[in-house]
Amino acid sequence: MASKQMVHMNQGQGETSYAHNSSFQSAEQNRMKALIEAAVVELCSNTTTLSHGKVVIADLGCSSGPNAVALVSIALEATHSHFLQLRQPPPEVCVLLNDLPYNDFNAVVKSLVAVRQIGEPVVVTGVVPGSFYERLFPSGSVHLFCSSNSLHWLSKAPEDLRMKQIPAYDMDENVRRERLPVVAGAYARQFKKDFTLFLQLRAKELVPEGRMVVSLPGRRSDEPVTETSLIWGTAAQILGAMASEVNTSFTF
Structure with missing residues (x-):
């Protein structure tokens, strides 16, 4: 557990902070806009899902800085726009931001203040420290999960590499190339294990017919x-x- 708590992006608002060095992540979030808007429309069109007039939206791996509230802000605007077109009052919305315990939640909370001041819909906000490879929310409580550029972070280094004392990256180029298939295979198996667990946990936390919009880096080549x-x-x-x-x- 201690290793999970020690991992975090650079805190604060300085020149070397994550908040000032996350333009790549911001661009990826912008590409998710249409997907999140479509997911919100599907949710809001389902009277069974919104039977209690409330929506819970969670961002997993929010980090800090301007990007922390970008995805949930897209979802909030889409919710407001959808019900404005229908000329109906929007549901109450609960926005929850998750990251590891040592994330800069002080900066995150300041960002959430602006979100609470939107006016309509009524917005309640909160932070949920913890690993998304563990249960974070009550069963059947979340309508929409969002996550961008987070799920490539694994729960741990592959156990078989650790036991054999094989580093993920060796400074000796010849040794590195020789070990590459072994290292890549070990990390691929760990990712499969972690991603399967992630989906199982979120399946328990989603409401029936809930939605999840996830983006993570990858490549098309098997090489x-x-x-x-x-x-x-x-x-x-x-x-x-x-x-x-x-x-x-x-x-x-």
């Missing part, structure tokens, strides 16, 4: 080595060299 991975490999070499210079253990 482990691509132009993109080579770019990240260069970055890993630089970080590895820096870690060696300061005599600090560093895991990629």
